[in-house]
Amino acid sequence: MTTQFTVADIELELHRYPSNQESNLQAWDAADEHLIKHLIDTEQAAVSTAIINDNFGALATSLISIDKQWPLLLETDAKTSQLGTLQNLANNKLSNDNIQWINSRENIPTSVELVLMKLPKNLTYFAHQLSRLSQVLPAGTQVLIGAKAKSINKSLLEVLAKNLGPASASLTWKKTRVITCVSDGQARSAPKSVSWTIPELKLEISNLSNVFAASKLDIGARIMLDNMPKGDFKSIIDLGCGNGVLGLHAKQKYPEAYIHFIDDSEMAVESARQNWQLNNLETPDLAGEQATFSWDDCLTHLNEGVRPDLILCNPPFHQGEAITDHIAWQMFLQSWRALKNGGILHVVGNRHLAYHVKLQRIFKNCTTVESNGKFVILQAQKISKKAEPFETEGSETRNESSDSQSDVPHPQSGLYGAKT
Template sequence: MNQLHVPQGEFSLHRYPVRAKETLRAWDAADELILQHLADVITQDNSLQNILILNDGCGALATALAPSNPVIMSDSFISHQAIHQNLRSNHSDDFQISVIDCLKSPAEYLPKPEAPLDLVILKITKSLAQLEDQLHRLRPLITEHTQILAGGMVKAIHTSTLELFGKIIGPTHTSLAKKKARLIHSQPDLTLTPGINPFPKSLPLPDHHLDIINHASVFSRDKLDIGTRFFLDNMPSGDLPCSIIDLGCGNGLLGIAAAKANPNAKLTLVDESFMAVASAEKNFASNHTERQADFHVTDCLAGISDNSADIILNNPPFHQQNTIGDFIAIQMFKDAKRVLKTGGELLVIGNRHLGYHVPLKRLFGNCTTQASNKKFVILRCIKR
């Protein structure tokens, strides 16, 4: 289950965090297809020194290609941890591999910082906006000699995906599908004028007297989603000093609203997306010029002190990259119980059909409905 067999070797790979009886692999067919294609390319072309890998979910590409010292870019803290974990467990050699977030410029981390990229390997994610942002960021770092190779599952590759490559990079074609995955080959055309990167985007919210910016990977970056709107309309308020955490903060809207409704509260905003936390930090500063807040990129509430929060606000995601399930929400609930003070409360919003009340009541011993409408419910749990 955990053994990846590719031309570069055999590797033991695990998702992060490691869970007992894990049923999901740490790679997909697109990873295998990319590595099979690259088996001869990298070996035969010794000039490929500056290699950049984007969106490596759990480190399959980084681990297999470690001897080439690639730079790895990912917006996910969890992916960063998985990549480091799998590199350590599979390689005793000290390869010079940098794992950076997507807001950094890879140029300073490359083996030859002054030279352009020789090879770009890009995993296609579900987010077309993220792809557009990444291609714009790549554009200044490539030449007509740069090899651009992308791979993804067929369900994630659409006409719009190929159009973005054609518009920003150059002529593009795809391979035949294999195991429901395919490759994208794009030839850089430096005569193209793709325009400016549209990200980060501004999102004015006049009804809430807020002006928000969103980086490309942020959830609901083009409009205020109805679940968040409902949570904003039911935000707890008070004048007493307290500690409030916005868990899975996204662009920080809930934390910003909580700061407004609780003028003496200390705010902490947490997410596993580097772009989300960067957006939240910028938005909090621009909408609360007189307030300070703490910002953390981490897995759920890892690194946050036990028994330290009075209120935790949570709009949990129901997917991690392409994997759908409630495992992230459950981990968030467990971490929230650990971090809450005795008597502290967790407020969770979710679609009614997700049934979060069941695991919450099992974990906290209590769960009441704070507010509800036809689609959403806000649940309240108190740590006894």
């Protein structure tokens, strides 16, 4: 995996987040390089700049390396993007003192004079971001968007014109182009969330623009809802919760349980929070809060006091446009650590992803609960007896209390992100 980012006189060491994942994926792409090259070629001054969708900080670290005082506003919906940017700034001994952070729902300051964007995979989300910019950018403000050349077409330029202002694309360089969009100064209304119902479960669902399966129940979640585990569960994590539909139904099925919703997408976490309130699922006799909502990288910052007896998980197998299984590995390994002894990890996934191999290696057990032509539901239980450590180069084990993290492989092990 290449970690040396070089454009003109800029040389940086950049890693994806977490830096110990063993994938062959870079922390940047040619569109990042093209944007930085464009700024250097045009001798762009260090004005107040908003950077949007900077996957792991390639754009931010480059600008700070050009001018340590460059004022930056970083907008992201992904916690891994924020953590990755901070990681790469620290690794390159660059300060984050001049960086202001916002998520994709917070107000953009009116002081922004230039915007750099990476084109997201979700074009509905892209339109949302453009409409937000239209509300604050004065007429004439440039928005530079880096994208693969094959992704740029007439309909994309029409989306820009409709939501922000006229746009044109540069010549192709390394199979990428830079779109220059000029704000027309006309404020657009932000798109509303999409709402729909699951009549048989008596659930109302509302999705913000960057949430997976925005307009209907995805088929993986459907088979999961129809095959929830049996048991008297009291603490449940909906890991990678999306709009929270699995956690919502878990509360219906296990009314005495406390539900913890966790996702890398801030919009997903907020959608889950709104859906919890919308469906009024709290059990009257239970004291205190009955749900928590965490914007986090899997279970990385889970409160040590949370010891779930059930984790529901529908792992993503992509990160942006990159296909990768390292997120599933991380979810499964961290679930081992978090679960109490006897606790269950209940997983749904595409059959071809072979999650049963991963779960068997981590938990030393795996049961097929249900399957169809495309999806399979798997269940693994954390057992109290010690598991054998993995015989993978660089692997580590941890010896702690029998009810915490005994002999679980550390994420820095060679197994982390390994292919099956």
